Amino acid sequence: MSQSNTMNDEVNDVAPVIRLAANDDVAIARRDLAAGEKLGPLGPVCTDPIPAGHKVALHGIAKGAAVRRYGQVIGMATQPISAGEHVHVHNLGMGEFSRSASVGEAYRPTCFIDPAATFMGIVRADGRVATRNYIGILSTVNCSANVSHGIAERFKGAALAAYPNVDGVVALTHGSGCAMDPDGEGLALLRRTLAGYARHANFAAVLIVGLGCESNQLDALKVAGDLSEGPMLRTLGIQSSGGTRAAIDAGVAAIESMLPEANQVERRPVAAKHLIIGLQCGGSDGYSGISANPVLGAAVDLLVRHGGTAVLSETPEIYGAEHLLTARAALPAVAEKLEERLRWWEDYTSRNHGEMNNNPSPGNKAGGLTTILEKSLGAVAKGGSSGLMAVVEYARPVQAQGLVFMDTPGYDPVSATGQVAGGANLICFTTGRGSVYGCKPSPSLKIATNSGLYRRMNEDMDFNAGEVLDGTTSVQDAGARLFALMLETASGGKTKSEVLGVGTDEFVPWQLGAVM
Structure with a gap:
């Protein structure tokens, strides 16, 4: 279905x-x-x-x-x-029951629209296309977070007045990076995430800041992420620089050397196939699967028909509705990969003395959602009706075009972090209870499920899907308007979270494994 x-x-x-x-x-x-x-x-x-x-x-x-x-x-x-x-x-x-769907039975090849839609994008020298133009500061470990933020603080206010084409200098820090198994899955996943951000098209340049004695060593990160230093990708060690103040000064000098080249960009028309949109829902309610998620799904179907890519995620939140996705799998191997990730999650939650049905939050339940099955059936609607072309692991590069599934937790910041690491250059986030989520370096559009929320939190909501509930528009018409807003935003139009300056603290890599 x-x-x-x-x-x-x-x-x-x-x-x-x-x-x-x-x-x-x-x-x-x-x-x-x-x-x-x-x-x-x-x-x-x-x-x-x-x-x-x-x-x-x-x-x-x-x-x-x-x-x-x-x-x-x-x-x-x-x-x-x-x-x-x-x-x-x-x-x-919850209860046991059989899901009725056969692998691939609902798959239909995409009927592409010609000519394809375009947006005003930033084309990098290597052909990658950006929707924003930031300089990023990434920390290898929590111990380098203060220095990373100290460097970014020097570029607030009027400091970038001479560089109008640079959207900002943003420090993305996290709470991990040490006391980890050096050969474990957790450290490998962190490095994969950081490398994905370091390569992201929306960063014109990146500075990676380490302490010096952490598990996540700078040299090992570069090898694992296939990162090569150059004028626009630099690294900095706090201990080898002489401490906090010296490291901040050195980092500021490095950013200053990057700014002139980072500013040498201009937007030009590019095809919609260069859009990779991460699909998120948070603070869901009983209307999410009726208005906002189907509206986003209709927009996704248009995006895919114009050659673009959408990334559906939050594996625990498709549990119980996976048969609707495997029925749309382009190949049996795609369906098997999705089933394998769900089996991993069942084992993962069991090892941690949990269960898949503990996912609906108190807010979800207050909004009318009862079981994970109900939540998942509504969440899957974000993926529209397009064929499922690939399934990728967390923070892996998204290379297939069309609808792709990325294995992530259901926790929104962790999930979106994986999508951005995989290349998403725009996030669409549906919410019924109200979310204030922002994302850097990829802008985040927030879509309200109901008109009351849209009016109440208008400074945070970018689109009102509640008009479907009000009976004043259809899912398809609202989806077309949302697709137009995607193109406008990718062209540089500011989201509500960008106007508010939100999006730095939402960088949350998935933490796996024991902290030693």
């Missing part, structure tokens, strides 16, 4: 509830519903108050019976449920 356009005509009327598929057992409250209120032509009278975004039973459901939303199972009734009753954590839980 495609999740990009699951809604029937009932979404666009003024009924108090929304039913997404004809065989659904529940409908979603469009607004707060009072006990005794009739559900319109869709069903019975509410027996309970139903908060906006939450589920109400359309008919009686027996204990142990499967409960469907999106035409898919979202859990099992843990007790008998009456028609008109609130359906949530008190009467709906």
